[in-house]
Amino acid sequence: MGLLNIWSKKRSVANRYNVTSTSYDEQYAQEQVAKYRVATSMLSSFSCDNVVLDVGCGSGLFFSHIVDKAKLVVGVDLSRKLLLKANVHAKSFCEVYVVQADADYLPFKDALFDVVFSFTMLQNMPLPKQALVEFKRQVGVGGKLVVTGLKKAFELSVFLDLFEVSGLGLFGFVDDPDLNCYIAVAVK
Numbered sequence: 322m323g324l325l326n327i328w329s330k331k332r333s334v335a336n337r338y339n340v341t342s343t344s345y346d347e348q349y350a351q352e353q354v355a356k357y358r359v360a361t362s363m364l365s366s367f368s369c370d371n372v373v374l375d376v377g378c379g380s381g382l383f384f385s386h387i388v389d390k391a392k393l394v395v396g397v398d399l400s401r402k403l404l405l406k407a408n409v410h411a412k413s414f415c416e417v418y419v420v421q422a423d424a425d426y427l428p429f430k431d432a433l434f435d436v437v438f439s440f441t442m443l444q445n446m447p448l449p450k451q452a453l454v455e456f457k458r459q460v461g462v463g464g465k466l467v468v469t470g471l472k473k474a475f476e477l478s479v480f481l482d483l484f485e486v487s488g489l490g491l492f493g494f495v496d497d498p499d500l501n502c503y504i505a506v507a508v509k
Contacts, residue, residue, distance in 0.1 A: 326447070327448065331423065335401075338379070338398075338402070338403050339400050339401060339403070342400065342403045345380050346380055350382055354386070356441070357382075357386045359497065360438065360504050360506075361387065361390070363493045363504065364436070372393045372435050373434060373436050374395050374427075374434040375395070376397050376452075377440065377441070378407050378419065379400075380403050380406035381396055381417075381419065384396065384407075384410050388416075392416065394416065394418070396418070396419045397422045397424065397427065398421065404421050424452050425452055425455055427459060432461035432462075432464070435465070437464070437467070438468075439466075439468045440469050440502075441469055442469075443483075449470075449483055450486055453466075453489065454487050457507075457509055463509065464508070465506060465508055466489065466507045468507070469505070480503050480505070481505075484507055489507035490508055491506065491507050492506055
């Protein structure tokens, strides 16, 4: 996939979410919250000292589910209009911030975060493996990545192969028939 096609796809995704930003919470909140509950329950060793990155944070729905379990939360999204909504959620909490950025080129130094979450975002990436490698760069040794993959976008074997080729070892995986996503927990 050429660079022009990659940026074209990213612009298209950002535009789609900009357009749907006003109804995003109403359309997806219930579905997303179910994923948040399962994903956070998979992290038994979660510490209040963790620095958390939420890649593809959308409107910031996840913030209220993680803020009391972290020292600092940073949400990142490409959609400007969703980030405006996320910023409203972020202002409800101490130590929650939002940044507009491309998930393939996150503007943070290596190993800054203890946990990276990415819900219902990977299928929007032109090169999902590149995104996972970038997420991996964000966590220190022993850091965790919690990533979902939309079932209608990824065959199970393809989703699992993404982690293997990215050099990430899975230590948790859920394929719940009530969720429209696979949930994978990997460790660096």
